[in-house]
Amino acid sequence: MIYLDNAATSFPKPAEMIEAMRAFMSESCGNPGRAGHLMSIGAAMKVFEARETVAEFFNVDDSRQVIFTQNVTMALNTVIRGFLRPGDKVVTTSMEHNSVMRPLRYLESREYIDLSVVNADNSGKVVPSDIAGKVEDNTRLVVINHGSNINGVIQDIASIVKAIKERGKGARVMIDAAQTAGAAAIDFREIDIDFLAFTGHKALMGPQGIGGLVIRKGIDIEPLCFGGTGSDSEFERQPEFLPDRLESGTQNNPGIIGLAAGIRFIEMKGLATIIEKERELTARLVSGLDSINGCRVYRGEPDNRLGVVAFNIDSIPCSSIGQRLNEDHEIFIRTGLHCAPVAHKTLGTFPDGSARVSVSYFNSEDEIDKFIDAMATVRRQ
């Protein structure tokens, strides 16, 4: 079996991550903040340390700015639904996933916000001045996909944010780092963003069911969900302080522990080492696909892309490619529309979609070569 669907969820997971979750669940899985016994306090300390790990990884001043969510979609919705006010203008790009476009289009359809979508070029790149030019006095939020889940193109976030801030309109910036967290360097303080939404189960090597949101200090967001937090327990109102304000109910504590262990694995290997390996695998992958007759490859520039590559071959439906790879070669990729119709329109792959291959640190050159050989066979059939 060769797994090349890491943009959907990474596999395999580091043994260290699995062991950290096993140990937590079998030895110390109390409920943080819900009691004063050793099991509860021990679990609270583990969650605290995990939050510190996330904060350090993204270079966040204070770990209280890190909110755990069930996934990146929930993190994005937390800001879109909790930060925007009636009449606000929002700017986003034509490379967004539906986790951004659907909540924004919903608010637009209710005439709650005014939405501007800035077009990327047909490679998926967005020009910073194009986004900044759409920012007006009442623009409250700009949402930008950091790395495409279709063709892996990475936006020049630093230049985009700089251009937006130079407009001086006070617009806040959120980046959707679903694909880039753990696969590209993200320095929350340095790039000067206001919200960072990420998931744990992709390049951060954690389990499914855990993600998070980093919020710039001083920004208030109305919670999507209200309830028990283990704090302010004598009051019927929601706490005003983070992280409790945005974390109601028992959290996915085993997932949080797994996320932190995934990040520690990345730190142990070195993020730069992981990025370099994935770039080499991707270059090999692109080169192999380019050699297949009739194959059109959708990819970013070599130094500015993730290990995510989309392709189509002449008149072969992408679903047939995926089926042949699955059934004849035990190679797992994704095909179709990757929950990002606007991005497919931008890249020219709508409505048929594309085949997509996505690598991780655990893939090998030999696996890439076997995939290319299998593709050559599929092409001939």
Next chain:
Amino acid sequence: MKDSKCFVTLKSVHDVMKAQKQLMAAGISINVVATPREISHNCGVVVQFACECIDQIETIICHEDYGNFGLFRKSAQGVEEIITAEY
């Protein structure tokens, strides 16, 4: 006063864990325990420590960005509120 115990209350479990790590790193012996009902603070857990460390603890807690906190002394005579700070 020999049998008294002292406590610092903080607003969240996160802050109690942060304080635990910080105070232990400073060499202060502490325990995190369920909040005594006489103190009746909002967070379910507090930091318990020997009362002779109270000045040292106040200095560390004040120096950091904890926001609201309280220092309490509990003895056979009852609970004495030493400091309640709100920021």
